[in-house]
Amino acid sequence: xxxVSQTPKYLVTQMGNDxxxxxxxxxxxxxxxxxxxxxxxxxxxxxxxxxxxxxxxxTVPNRFSPKSPDKAHLNLHINSLELGDSAVYFCASRASGQxxxxxxxxxxxxxx
Amino acid sequence: xxxxxxxPSTLSVQEGDSAVIKCTYSDSASNYFPWxxxxxxxxxxLIIDIRSNVGEKKDQRxxxxxxxxxxxxxxxxTETQPEDSAVYFCASNSGGYxKVTFGTGTKLQVIP
Numbered sequence: 001x002x003x004v005s006q007t008p009k010y011l012v013t014q015m016g017n018d019x020x021x022x023x024x025x026x027x028x029x030x031x032x033x034x035x036x037x038x039x040x041x042x043x044x045x046x047x048x049x050x051x052x053x054x055x056x057x058x059t060v061p062n063r064f065s066p067k068s069p070d071k072a073h074l075n076l077h078i079n080s081l082e083l084g085d086s087a088v089y090f091c092a093s094r095a096s097g098q099x100x101x102x103x104x105x106x107x108x109x110x111x112x
Numbered sequence: 113x114x115x116x117x118x119x120p121s122t123l124s125v126q127e128g129d130s131a132v133i134k135c136t137y138s139d140s141a142s143n144y145f146p147w148x149x150x151x152x153x154x155x156x157x158l159i160i161d162i163r164s165n166v167g168e169k170k171d172q173r174x175x176x177x178x179x180x181x182x183x184x185x186x187x188x189x190t191e192t193q194p195e196d197s198a199v200y201f202c203a204s205n206s207g208g209y210x211k212v213t214f215g216t217g218t219k220l221q222v223i224p
Contacts, residue, residue, distance in 0.1 A: 041219075045211060048211065106155055
């Protein structure tokens with residue numbers, strides 16, 4: 001069983017479109033994250049939710065809006081996509097009281 | 113905020129040799145230091161971690177050392193094998209919400 005899953009795996013879209021990426025974890029973890037990995041492989045945290053509450057919000061354009069309908073899901077909606085949004089987006093989760101983060105398989109977003 | 117520097121950015125070794133990757137961090141309050149391995153096209157996966165109350169930790173061919181005074185930590189891989197080829201990330205936590213800051217990554221190539 002996949003512990004942290006993301007959909008879609010690949011996303012190719014035009015500039016200006018709006019798109020969503022979904023993440024689900026079946027580990028019973030309380031905290032979930034979104035990371036962006038650019039073409040140089042830099043991994044940068046974007047957001048973190050703990051029990052559906054936003055706790056980390058890095059300097060991310062407000063075109064990016066995370067939503068956590070419950071603690072097992074964390075979605076990322078991106079408005080007005082730009083070329084610079086092309087990257088791999090990773091979801092991760094962590095159990096309360098534990099430090100280890102478990103990553104999803106990533107969503108490869110290409111904006112044309 | 114926390115700043116994690118990682119060196120070298122690329123590393124080529126002959127199979128059977130050792131590989132060492134070094135990181136420094138800036139936040140003296142950081143107390144957890146994981147290392148992740150990311151194979152091409154895959155998700156980052158935790159390979160070893162160390163907490164600030166420990167100076168060294170080993171797991172078979174990999175070991176991590178931590179010098180809290182100097183704020184640096186290192187990953188050591190002995191008897192390298194071709195399957196060790198990947199990008200390795202060091203990381204450091206900071207803040208009460210387990211915000212993990214990643215280093216810039218080291219691309220390790222093990223030459224058979």
